[in-house]
Amino acid sequence: MASASHRRPRPARKRRTALLSAAVAAAVGLVVCLVVALRPGGEPDTVRTAAGPDAGGRPSAGTAPGKPAPAAKAKPGPSAASPGPTSAPATPSARPSPTAAPRSPARPASGTAPAAGRIAPGVTYRGVATHYDAADGDGACSFGPSPDLMVAAMNHTDYETSAACGAYLLVRAANGASVTVRVTNECPLPCAPGQLDLSKQAFAKLAGLSAGRIPISWSLLSPATSDTISIRYKTGSSRHWCGIQALGHRNPLARLEVRTGSGWQRLTRTEYNYFLSPDGTGCGGPLRLTDLHGERLTVEGVTVRPDAVQPTRVQFARVT
Known part of the structure; x- marks a missing residue:
């Protein structure tokens, strides 16, 4: 019986072969992972699912990429009821835009009052x-x-x-x-x-x-009158601040605008019936007046003269 020192050791070549096979298998696995990670889409399925519609990361159907979906328009609530009209006024048409054409036709074809507030014509x-x-x-x-x-x-x-x-x-x-x-x-x-x-x-x-x-x-x-509209600037008005008032208008005045470099700018009306330009915008320049029927009149040549009543050559058309 041979002694233990004469037993042949396990060949080293088989051990090296096994290690080489394990290294190859690991390399193949790494290549597969990289292919999956870098395929079109740039992310594995689990990441794309997390950024899907439920997460808000993808546009919904019918929405152009990169543009937010249009917000739902809120329905306007009912306005405060006017005092007991015996007949409901016609639905107002769109009000004229402050930057629209210089002057609209004298009367809207529909006969409605686009600039009317609580009180509308044709209502008792x-x-x-x-x-x-x-x-x-x-x-x-x-x-x-x-x-x-x-x-x-x-x-x-x-x-x-x-x-x-x-x-x-x-x-x-x-x-x-x-x-x-x-x-x-x-x-x-x-x-x-x-x-x-x-x-x-x-x-x-x-x-x-x-x-x-x-x-x-x-x-x-809407009464008959031969008078024309007059303009008055408030006490203290200047090129830097002014209050403007229209006098003698046949029909109620819905808005007063001043001309600026970018178009017409509507002034804020006060409870004491002056339209204010707090920064002087338009003071002494052309004015545009709109009555509650939507007729627009342009007034030029009125200078800043506080407390002076300056007549114009215009008047709103009579409505019968």
Whole structure:
């Protein structure tokens, strides 16, 4: 029996072959992993699934890549109801854009009032009439003394930040009597929507002053007149700040705009019936006036002269 020292050791070649096979198998596995990682799409299936529609990472069907899906348009809520009209006004058409053509046709073909606010033409409103001492006819509209005291103060709601200023109204009482008045003032709360506070002179055309409070109906009126519109700049106006007011307009004024280098810019209306340009934009330049029917008038050549009433040559068309 041979001694242990004479036992032949395991051949080294087989050991090296086994190690080489393991290295080759590892290399093949690495190549397969790289091919999977670098195939078109740039990521394995598990990554693409995580960035799929559920994760918000891919555009939905019908949406162009790189563009967000259009947001759903919110439906406008109902506007505040106007004071008890007996017939609903027609749906207003699109209001004219401040940067549209210099002047639109005198009347929209549809006959609607695209710039109307709470009070619209062709609608009869119901409420009550009270009376007050109108003195010289001046009031919140800042028109100044009136030679005609057939004036009215509009209730706070329908005054609508002075949008009712200068409106002519045909007012009727239950007894059949009627009177035409011009809005020059505001009747503060608790005057209710539909209520008109008439000058004593106007109220007396409908009933005795002792009645105090009577039911009425009223509607907008576009009167005949030979007068033209005038422009007045507010006290303290300059090229750096100004307040602008239109006087003598036949129909209620819906907006006042000034011309800028990029088009027409709408000014903000105040409760005292001036349109303000806080940074002086457009002060002393061309103006554009729009009535509640959508008619536009352009006025030029009016300089900044505080408190001066400067007549123009334009007037809104009469609506019958």
